Amino acid sequence: MFCKGSILVAAKRFHGLATVAQGTATRLLCGELAICLVRCDDGRFFAVSDACTHEDDASLSDGWVSGCQIECARHNSIFDLQTGAALSIPAIEPVKTYRTAVDGDDILIEIPNPPGS
Numbered sequence: 194m195f196c197k198g199s200i201l202v203a204a205k206r207f208h209g210l211a212t213v214a215q216g217t218a219t220r221l222l223c224g225e226l227a228i229c230l231v232r233c234d235d236g237r238f239f240a241v242s243d244a245c246t247h248e249d250d251a252s253l254s255d256g257w258v259s260g261c262q263i264e265c266a267r268h269n270s271i272f273d274l275q276t277g278a279a280l281s282i283p284a285i286e287p288v289k290t291y292r293t294a295v296d297g298d299d300i301l302i303e304i305p306n307p308p309g310s
């Protein structure tokens with residue numbers, strides 16, 4: 194179990210990111226793993242793989258946030274940030290999601306088996 198209250202125990206901490214603007218996406222690196230951290234318009238945080246499932250060299254953090262969805266900047270597939278589901282083609286496969294928590298000004302992201310661990 195990773196959750197203790199609202200804090201993820203086995204998580205990577207990213208300092209100061211709880212203050213990023215709403216409606217934005219930020220690319221984070223955890224070793225070789227690229228993560229797209231999104232702060233939705235309503236202030237909630239979501240983390241997904243930063244590789245589009247249509248073409249994995251496309252960074253979702255280059256895309257556009259609307260509600261709790263992100264649109265890939267390359268071919269405009271839309272992903273649900275809560276489930277990772279691809280909501281429009283050309284992407285079909287879901288994007289991997291990661292649990293997040295806010296701890297003060299920091300963001301915690303649960304990365305079960307980070308590369309290099």
Ligand code: FES
Binds near residue numbers: 247265267269
């Ligand atoms: S690379 Fe993302 S939709 Fe094509």
